[in-house]
Amino acid sequence: xxxxxxxxxxxxxxxxxxxxxxxxxxxxxxxxxxxxxxxxxxxxxxxxxxxxxxxxxxxxxxxxxxxxxxxxxxxxxxxxxxxxxxxxxxxxxxxxxxxxxxxxxxxxxxxxxxxxxxxxxxxxxxxxxxxxxxxxxxxxxxxxxxxxxxxxxxxxxxxxxxxxxxxxxxxxxxxxxxxxxxxxxxxxxxxxxxxxxxxxxxxxxxxxxxxxxxxxxxxxxxxxxxxxxxxxxxxxxxxxxxxxxxxxxxxxxxxxxxxxxxxxxxxxxxxxxxxxxxxxxxxxxxxxxxxxxxxxxxxxxxxxxxxxxxxxxxxxxxxxxxxxxxxxxxxxxxxxxxxxxxxxxxxxxxxxxxxxxxxxxxxxxxxxxxxxxxxxxxxxxxxxxxxxxxxxxxxx
Amino acid sequence: xxxxxxxxxxxxxxxxxxxxxxxxxxxxxxxxxxxxxxxxxxxxxxxxxxxxxxxxxxxxxxxxxxxxxxxxxxxxxxxxxxxxxxxxxxxxxxxxxxxxxxxxxxxxxxxxxxxxxxxxxxxxxxxxxxxxxxxxxxxxxxxxxxxxxxxxxxxxxxxxxxxxxxxxxxxxxxxxxxxxxxxxxxxxxxxxxxxxxxxxxxxxxxxxxxxxxxxxxxxxxxxxxxxxxxxxxxxxxxxxxxxxxxxxxxxxxxxxxxxxxxxxxxxxxxxxxxxxxxxxxxxxxxxxxxxxxxxxxxxxxxxxxxx
Numbered sequence: 001x002x003x004x005x006x007x008x009x010x011x012x013x014x015x016x017x018x019x020x021x022x023x024x025x026x027x028x029x030x031x032x033x034x035x036x037x038x039x040x041x042x043x044x045x046x047x048x049x050x051x052x053x054x055x056x057x058x059x060x061x062x063x064x065x066x067x068x069x070x071x072x073x074x075x076x077x078x079x080x081x082x083x084x085x086x087x088x089x090x091x092x093x094x095x096x097x098x099x100x101x102x103x104x105x106x107x108x109x110x111x112x113x114x115x116x117x118x119x120x121x122x123x124x125x126x127x128x129x130x131x132x133x134x135x136x137x138x139x140x141x142x143x144x145x146x147x148x149x150x151x152x153x154x155x156x157x158x159x160x161x162x163x164x165x166x167x168x169x170x171x172x173x174x175x176x177x178x179x180x181x182x183x184x185x186x187x188x189x190x191x192x193x194x195x196x197x198x199x200x201x202x203x204x205x206x207x208x209x210x211x212x213x214x215x216x217x218x219x220x221x222x223x224x225x226x227x228x229x230x231x232x233x234x235x236x237x238x239x240x241x242x243x244x245x246x247x248x249x250x251x252x253x254x255x256x257x258x259x260x261x262x263x264x265x266x267x268x269x270x271x272x273x274x275x276x277x278x279x280x281x282x283x284x285x286x287x288x289x290x291x292x293x294x295x296x297x298x299x300x301x302x303x304x305x306x307x308x309x310x311x312x313x314x315x316x317x318x319x320x321x322x323x324x325x326x327x328x329x330x331x332x333x334x335x336x337x338x339x340x341x342x343x344x345x346x347x348x349x350x351x352x353x354x355x356x357x358x359x360x361x362x363x364x365x366x367x368x369x370x371x372x373x374x375x376x377x378x379x380x381x382x383x384x385x386x387x388x389x390x391x392x393x394x395x396x
Numbered sequence: 397x398x399x400x401x402x403x404x405x406x407x408x409x410x411x412x413x414x415x416x417x418x419x420x421x422x423x424x425x426x427x428x429x430x431x432x433x434x435x436x437x438x439x440x441x442x443x444x445x446x447x448x449x450x451x452x453x454x455x456x457x458x459x460x461x462x463x464x465x466x467x468x469x470x471x472x473x474x475x476x477x478x479x480x481x482x483x484x485x486x487x488x489x490x491x492x493x494x495x496x497x498x499x500x501x502x503x504x505x506x507x508x509x510x511x512x513x514x515x516x517x518x519x520x521x522x523x524x525x526x527x528x529x530x531x532x533x534x535x536x537x538x539x540x541x542x543x544x545x546x547x548x549x550x551x552x553x554x555x556x557x558x559x560x561x562x563x564x565x566x567x568x569x570x571x572x573x574x575x576x577x578x579x580x581x582x583x584x585x586x587x588x589x590x591x592x593x594x595x596x597x598x599x600x601x602x603x604x605x606x607x608x609x610x611x612x613x614x615x616x617x618x619x620x621x622x623x624x625x626x627x628x629x630x631x632x633x634x635x636x637x638x639x640x641x642x643x644x645x646x647x648x649x650x651x652x653x654x655x656x657x658x659x660x661x662x663x664x665x666x667x668x669x670x671x672x673x674x675x676x677x678x679x680x681x682x683x684x685x686x687x688x689x690x691x692x693x694x695x696x697x698x699x700x701x702x703x
Contacts, residue, residue: 151485161484168451169484173475179441180476183448190430190454213438214445373486374521376544
C-alpha cells in the first residue's frame with residue numbers, strides 16, 4: 001500500500017545523511033596536537049542553498065571546543081532523561097517536551113554566537129536554556145514548580161526565560177514566537193548594536209500564517225533575524241509529508257534565501273549559524289532548516305511509536321546520534337580516551353542527580369506570589385472601600 | 397516621542413498616509429520611517445513584532461486601524477502581551493500601548509463597529525482605558541506610554557473631530573482614576589467614551605425635570621476606580637450604568653457585579669445597566685440608532701430608578 005511505501009521511503013531518507021558520507025574524518029594536523037591547535041573537519045554532508053551560495057563543508061574547530069561540545073551535550077542528554085523519570089514520578093506535571101536527539105542544534109548555535117545575540121524558541125526549550133547559561137538547578141526547580149526556578153515556578157516547562165543572556169523563551173502557542181523574534185530583531189536594528197536574533201520553530205509551526213507575515217515584514221525592513229526550522233519530521237503525530245505540500249522548509253521563504261543543514265552534526269550547525277549571522281547583518285533575513293530528530297515522543301504523554309516505528313528511532317540513534325558523532329571524532333583524533341569520555345558521562349550523571357536533589361529542597365512558591373508580577377508594581381490585587389481605609393475585597 | 401527615543405509607532409498606514417484618522421499625521425516626516433513604521437496588513441504579526449521589540453526595551457505604540465481588526469491579534473495580546481511578565485517571573489516587561497478607534501460609528505456596518513473592551517477585559521496583566529475628550533485623550537495617552545504595563549487605549553470613531561482648548565503645560569492623567577463630569581445628589585450615572593455625550597444630553601433634560609444626576613466618566617475600564625465610584629454611591633444610593641458595549645459580558649456587566657459585591661449596603665435600588673443590544677450592528681441608520689443607548693432611554697431609566 002502506498003502509505004507503507006511512503007513511510008518506508010521517508011524512514012530511509014532520515015538515515016540518508018550519514019549513509020551518503022564516507023569521508024567523515026580528515027586529519028590535517030599531527031596527532032599529538034596541543035589543546036590550542038586548530039582542526040579542520042568536514043561536515044557529514046554538504047549544505048544545500050536556496051538563492052544563496054552555501055558555505056564550505058570544512059569547519060575549523062579546536063580540541064577544546066570538541067570536548068566542550070561533548071561535555072555539554074552529555075549534560076543536556078542526561079537532563080532530559082532525568083526529566084523523563086521525574087515526570088513519571090509525578091514530580092513534573094502538565095506538559096514536558098524533551099529535546100534529546102536535537103542537542104546538536106543548541107550546541108552548534110551557541111558556539112557560533114555571543115550572549116548579546118538573542119534566541120527565542122517554542123516549548124522544547126530546556127536544552128537551549130542550558131546552552132544560554134541557565135543552571136541545572138534553575139531548570140529542574142522550574143520544572144517542579146519551585147521557588148528557585150528561572151521563572152519563580154510560575155512558568156513551567158514551556159516558559160523558561162533568561163533575560164541577561166538573551167534567551168527570550170519559552171512559548172506555548174505554536175508559531176507565536178516567530179513574530180516576537182522578528183520584533184526582537186527590530187529592537188536590535190533600532191538600537192543598532194550589531195546583534196542578531198535566532199528564531200527557532202518546528203516543522204509543524206512552519207505552516208503557520210504568522211510566520212510568513214513576519215518573514216515578509218522582516219525582509220521588507222532587512223531585519224537581522226535568522227529563522228531556524230528545527231525539522232524533526234513530525235509535528236506531534238503528523239509526519240511532515242502529511243502536513244506540508246512542500247516539506248523543503250528552507251525553500252518556503254521564496255524570496256528569502258535558505259540553507260539546509262544536517263542538524264545532527266554540531267559542527268555543521270556551527271558553520272551554518274556563523275555564516276547566517278554574517279549574512280543577516282548585511283542583507284536581511286535567512287532561513288536555516290536543521291534536519292534533526294527527537295527520540296522521545298512529542299511530549300511525555302506521547303509514546304512516540306504510534307506514528308513511527310521503533311526501528312526508525314533506533315536506526316537514527318545508531319547512525320546519526322550527535323553525541324556519538326563527537327565521540328568518534330574525539331577518539332579518531334586521539335584527543336581523548338574511551339575511559340575519559342566514560343568518566344565525563346559519569347560525572348554528568350552525578351551533576352544532574354545533585355541538581356535534582358538541590359531543586360527538590362527548594363520550596364513551592366509562597367501563596368502571595370499568585371499576585372506578584374501580574375502588573376509591574378503589583379497593581380490589581382486589592383479593592384478598597386469608599387473611604388480607602390477598609391479593605392472590602394480582594395480581586396480574584 | 398520627542399522625550400524618549402525608545403517610543404515608536406507601529407501600524408497600518410501610520411507613516412506616509414498619516415493614519416486613517418490622521419492621528420499620526422506628520423510624525424513620519426519628523427521621526428523617520430523606522431520610528432513610525434508602516435506595516436503590511438498582518439495584525440497578528442505586527443502586534444507580535446511590537447511585543448518582541450518591547451521585550452528588548454523599546455516602547456511601541458501599536459495602532460489597530462479599527463479596533464475590530466485587533467481580533468486577529470488576540471493571541472499575541474492575550475498570551476504574549478498580558479502574560480509574559482508573569483510567566484517569566486518578572487524578567488520581561490512589555491510597555492506597549494495598543495490603541496485604535498472602536499465603537500459604533502455612522503453606518504460603518506457590523507464588522508467595523510465592534511467594541512472590543514468586553515473581549516479584552518478578562519486578559520490578566522493588561523490595563524484598559526477609554527478616552528472621551530481631547531483633554532483626557534492627551535493625558536491618558538501620555539500616561540499609557542509612560543506606564544510599564546501593557547495598556548489598551550480605546551478611542552471612538554466619532555470623537556476624533558471634537559475641539560477643545562487644552563492647557564499648554566505638560567500634564568499626565570492617572571490611568572486608574574475616573575473623572576467627575578457633573579457632581580450631583582440623586583443618582584450616579586457611570587459611563588465612558590461616546591456615551592458620555594449622550595448622558596450629558598440626557599442630563600440637561602433631567603435637570604429641567606428636577607433631577608440632579610451625578611455623572612462619572614469611568615475612564616479606567618480595567619481596573620475600575622472603585623474609590624471614586626464608591627464615594628459617589630455612598631452619596632446618592634442609586635446607580636445607572638450607560639455604556640456602548642453589548643449587554644452580555646460587557647464592561648457594564650462586570651461593573652454591576654463589582655458594585656453589587658462591594659457596595660451592596662449603600663444601594664437603595666438595584667443597579668441598572670443600559671447597554672447596546674446583543675446584535676451585530678446593522679447598516680441602516682435607523683436600526684443603528686436603536687442598537688445604541690439614546691438620551692431618551694437614559695431619561696426614562698433615571699425616572700424609573702428615582703421613584
